[in-house]
Amino acid sequence: MSGRLDSAQSYVIGLFRMIVGLLFAVHGAASLFGVLGGAVGTDGGTISAGTWPGWYAAVIQLVCGGLVLLGLGTRGAALIASGSMAYAYFDIHQKAALWPIQNGGELAALFCWTFLLLVFTGSGAFGLDRLLARRAAGERQPAAEKAPVTA
Incomplete structure (x- = not known):
């Protein structure tokens, strides 16, 4: 059973990455553009451009969420x-209370x-x-290795 689960791991991580990236990007889009209910914590509007830290957080959510969704620069985008x-958790939420359930920071922590x-x-x-890595590896192979051998 473990072997079958291990062989599916890459696919499950890929689906997980796409769903998380989509959710994060949608959160940023809602805050920036007022779509899907608008900015969190407002009456459905948007965050004013340049507002610290909300607008910058929303830009990070939209851009990094989109990159993670596509699987492009995943590790760097995920780190940011x-x-x-x-x-967000330590500067915004934890000021209200210690535990995420008390301070509304569950989503930030997750x-x-x-x-x-x-x-x-x-x-x-x-x-x-x-x-892109496969394509780059294919381009690095010498032409003699790519060509089929004929007798």
């Missing part, structure tokens, strides 16, 4: 996203640790990172 969520996991696992299957 994880750091932004750690900042996103922080989820993206940190993606820093170490990479994009998994279905990512553009993997496609």
Whole structure:
């Protein structure tokens, strides 16, 4: 059973990455553009451009979420996203109370640790990172190795 689960690991990580990236990007889009209910904590509007830290957080969410969704620069984007969520938790939420359930920081904590996991696992299957790496490896092979051998 373990062998079958191990063989599916890359695919499950790829699906996990896409879902998390989509959720993060949608959160940023809602805050920046007022779509899907608008900015969190407002009456459905958007965050004013340049507002610290909300607008910058929303830009990170949209850009890094999109990159993670596509599997493009996954590790770097996930590292930035994880750091932004750690900042959100410790600077914004933890001031209210110690525990995430008390201070409303569950989502920030979950996103922080989820993206940190993606820093170490990479994009998994279905990512553009993997496609580009394969293409680059194929271009590095000498032409003699690529050509089929005929007798």
